[in-house]
Amino acid sequence: MAANLAPRAGWRAWMLGGVGLLAVLLALYVVAARRDAQLLRADPDAPIADAGLKRAAVAAGRGVFAANCASCHGADGRGGRGVPNLTDHDWLYGTGAVGEIEQTVAYGIRSHDPKGWNLAVMPAYGTIKPSPAHQIDPLSPGDIADVIAFLDRARGQPVSDDGAVQRGQAIYAGRGGCYDCHGGDARGDPAIGAPNLLDHVWLYGDGGDASVFQSIALGRRGVMPGFLGRLSALKLRQVALYVRSLSETPKETP
Ligand code: HEC
Ligand code: HEC
Structure with missing residues (x-):
């Protein structure tokens, strides 16, 4: 009898363990999904009161940045020739608000997306027709x-x-x-x-x-691709929060 019961008890323990593990995973998933939903629902420019939520979002944004942005902006976000430094508190577009960064990243700059930034191009004054858009005379x-x-x-x-x-x-x-x-x-x-x-x-x-x-x-016309189709709304928010955080860190004092 006892010899028969033992394997069945082992099997029951396995079942219970499996169900328990699934429940824990599901709970973790629900918590993460609720956090993500909370992040997306919030006004991008309202300060995030929940420090844990903010830390998690910025950490996720760091990963998104490494995978999608570092190739041009540098691993540290300091940019290079023709690519702006994102850590210097100096913004070409807007004021560096999270919502503005998110828009720039979603639609790009001179990216042929009608919602992207494309309001001005630096004319080529040394050429016969400096600007295709405006009547501007060349300069010697x-x-x-x-x-x-x-x-x-x-x-x-x-x-x-x-x-x-x-x-x-x-x-x-x-x-x-x-x-x-x-x-x-x-x-x-x-x-x-x-x-x-x-x-x-x-x-x-x-x-x-x-x-x-x-x-x-x-003349100059820097181009940045838009990421709307390539990054989810959540990743766009996360990477915008990360970029914002790069210029929120106070400068190190020696
Ligand atoms: C192919 C290169 C390239 C990639 C990839 C790229 N960028 Fe850019 N980014 C640029 C260039 C070039 C500009 C400046 C365009 C100009 O001259 O106006 C720019 C501008 C910006 C600006 C505006 C900065 C300011 O001063 O207003 C932000 C914010 C930004 N990028 C964030 C990102 C993020 C976040 C990613 C990744 C999701 C990313 N970029 C990926 C090339 C790139
Ligand atoms: C139609 C709008 C427009 C006009 C007119 C214009 N600029 Fe620009 N200029 C820009 C834009 C936009 C950029 C940034 C280009 C980019 O991001 O790739 C720029 C970039 C520059 C830069 C490079 C700055 C840097 O940080 O590297 C210089 C220098 C400059 N302009 C000087 C001038 C001078 C001098 C004139 C007049 C002779 C002039 N611009 C006229 C729009 C204009």
Whole structure:
């Protein structure tokens, strides 16, 4: 008798163990799904009160970033030539709010998606027709050098040629039309992605006269793909929270 019972009891224990394990997995799944739903329902820009929820989302976003964004923006998010640094508190588009980052990532920049950022392209002033979209006249290499002299002085760099600075200012605010996109004060316009020309943050090159000359003469049109079809709504939210967190960390004080 006893010899018969033992295998059956072992089998029952296995069954119970299996059901228990399934129940635990299901519970974990339900908790995770509820957290994800909570994250998606929330206003992206409202601070997340639940610290655990936020930590989990940012950690998941780090993985999404490594797999989809690091190839261009760098593993640490500091970017490179033509690819903006995402850790520097300086935003080309908008103010760095989570909802804005999410939109940029979903629809891209000059990505041929009508919902993507595509409001302005840097004209190629050294060519016969600088802009396909606007009536803008070309500038001669001398004109471009004058505009650079004006911007250098406005940035506080020493420039000896007063004539060049004055001519450059007139071109900036006049026939060059730079003010139209970069603003009358040359501090850029985050509503269209026109960079601030007076800070020391450069999207292209080191800010030396040669790379600035190239930006003005040949134009620029950075492209970032949209991720809407490739990343789920949840992953978009997670990666936006992660990107936001990169510039929330206070700078290390030595
Ligand atoms: C139609 C709008 C428009 C006009 C007009 C325009 N820009 Fe731009 N400019 C842009 C945009 C947009 C970018 C950023 C391009 C990108 O992200 O790839 C840019 C980029 C630049 C850059 C590169 C900045 C960096 O951080 O590397 C320089 C320099 C610049 N513009 C100078 C000028 C000057 C000088 C003029 C006038 C002669 C001018 N721009 C006129 C839209 C404009
Ligand atoms: C193929 C290269 C590429 C990939 C992949 C890429 N980006 Fe970008 N990203 C760019 C470029 C280039 C720009 C700047 C475009 C311009 O000149 O305006 C940009 C701009 C941005 C901006 C705007 C920054 C600002 O200052 O306003 C954000 C935010 C951003 N990327 C996040 C991401 C995230 C998150 C991912 C991954 C899901 C990603 N990017 C993947 C190339 C890329």
